[in-house]
Amino acid sequence: MKIPKARRLPSGSWYCRVRIGSQDVSITRQTEKEAVAEAMAVKAGIKLARQREYNKRCSKTVADAIDDYIANRENILSPSTIHGYRAIQRTRFSAVMKTRISDISAAQWQKIVNAEAKQCSAKTLKNAWGLLSSVISEETEHSVSVRLPQVVEKDGAFLTPEQIPIFVEAIKGKTFEIPALLALSSLRRSEILALHWEDISLERDIIHIRGAAVIGEGNQLVRKEENKNRSSRRTIPIIPPLRTALMLESRKSGLVVTTSPTTLYSQINKLCRALHLPEVGVHGLRRSFASLAYHLGLSEEMTMRIGGWSNIYTMRRIYTKLSEQDIAEQSSQFKSFFDPQKGINGNENGDEKE
Numbered sequence: 007m008k009i010p011k012a013r014r015l016p017s018g019s020w021y022c023r024v025r026i027g028s029q030d031v032s033i034t035r036q037t038e039k040e041a042v043a044e045a046m047a048v049k050a051g052i053k054l055a056r057q058r059e060y061n062k063r064c065s066k067t068v069a070d071a072i073d074d075y076i077a078n079r080e081n082i083l084s085p086s087t088i089h090g091y092r093a094i095q096r097t098r099f100s101a102v103m104k105t106r107i108s109d110i111s112a113a114q115w116q117k118i119v120n121a122e123a124k125q126c127s128a129k130t131l132k133n134a135w136g137l138l139s140s141v142i143s144e145e146t147e148h149s150v151s152v153r154l155p156q157v158v159e160k161d162g163a164f165l166t167p168e169q170i171p172i173f174v175e176a177i178k179g180k181t182f183e184i185p186a187l188l189a190l191s192s193l194r195r196s197e198i199l200a201l202h203w204e205d206i207s208l209e210r211d212i213i214h215i216r217g218a219a220v221i222g223e224g225n226q227l228v229r230k231e232e233n234k235n236r237s238s239r240r241t242i243p244i245i246p247p248l249r250t251a252l253m254l255e256s257r258k259s260g261l262v263v264t265t266s267p268t269t270l271y272s273q274i275n276k277l278c279r280a281l282h283l284p285e286v287g288v289h290g291l292r293r294s295f296a297s298l299a300y301h302l303g304l305s306e307e308m309t310m311r312i313g314g315w316s317n318i319y320t321m322r323r324i325y326t327k328l329s330e331q332d333i334a335e336q337s338s339q340f341k342s343f344f345d346p347q348k349g350i351n352g353n354e355n356g357d358e359k360e
């Protein structure tokens with residue numbers, strides 16, 4: 007512990023100042039020795055109190071610390087985020103969940119991460135460690151740095167413009183036709199599950215996207231008034247096959263889609279397998295919307311507005327995919343530029359232009 011320095015006042019007394027958090031504690035005594043001793047006692051008491059508080063926090067198990075971390079943010083975290091945290095608590099780092107945080111060193115955490123990397127994907131591990139590192143930092147007031155395996159981003163499955171008509175024809179009359187067409191119209195799963203009939207205007211051929219339904223604790227759907235972002239609250243056109251399916255629906259009150267997310271995912275992928283199409287699930291149909299929008303030449307601004315993206319870079323990086331036909335056509339144009347039969351710049355006789 008650093009020894010405080012005392013200075014003599016004009017009155018002859020000795021003065022020391024001790025910093026406690028953002029406040030200063032002033033100590034005045036008749037002698038220098040008394041002032042320094044009192045300052046040391048104050049600092050020692052603060053240090054001891056802090057150590058006791060630290061020990062109290064670090065006596066928690068990893069699982070208990072996660073419980074407290076979630077409880078401290080219960081009113082600000084979304085139900086789906088809490089659901090994700092609970093899934094991590096149940097399925098990841100099970101070897102240390104009942105171990106006290108104070109008993110695990112930084113070096114040991116790296117070994118624990120290395121062992122966990124053999125049990126799950128790099129992306130899953132990254133998400134799990136993101137929670138755990140925040141919990142450790144909050145409980146110990148120290149951050150732990152570990153090396154994680156590199157996450158290789160994979161392109162999500164989607165239907166090409168050539169495959170979409172095949173899929174749309176095959177889902178006619180099926181129980182999941184409406185939710186599948188809603189996804190192809192750009193809706194997220196959470197937006198599909200929150201959609202009410204009152205949000206649909208068949209007279210004006212539009213759908214108002216308002217609110218979301220996400221999976222919370224206990225795998226229960228939780229309705230949220232707010233969407234993923236401000237741009238998500240939008241109005242979109244009703245595509246003709248969706249209009250037909252909505253018109254044929256006898257029930258036109260309450261929720262439009264009552265199928266569970268898991269069932270919906272399974273139904274779509276089962277059909278895709280039967281048709282020898284990519285297994286896209288609900289989210290892959292939303293990607294297919296963006297791919298189709300690119301194929302049809304919709305402007306990026308229009309695609310963003312219909313799709314409810316707030317960031318153009320997210321849309322470009324994740325969702326906008328070139329179909330094989332588009333690649334072939336554009337490649338052909340590029341190659342023809344250098345075709346010796348036509349000459350550079352497409353000059354048929356190969357001569358330079360005057």
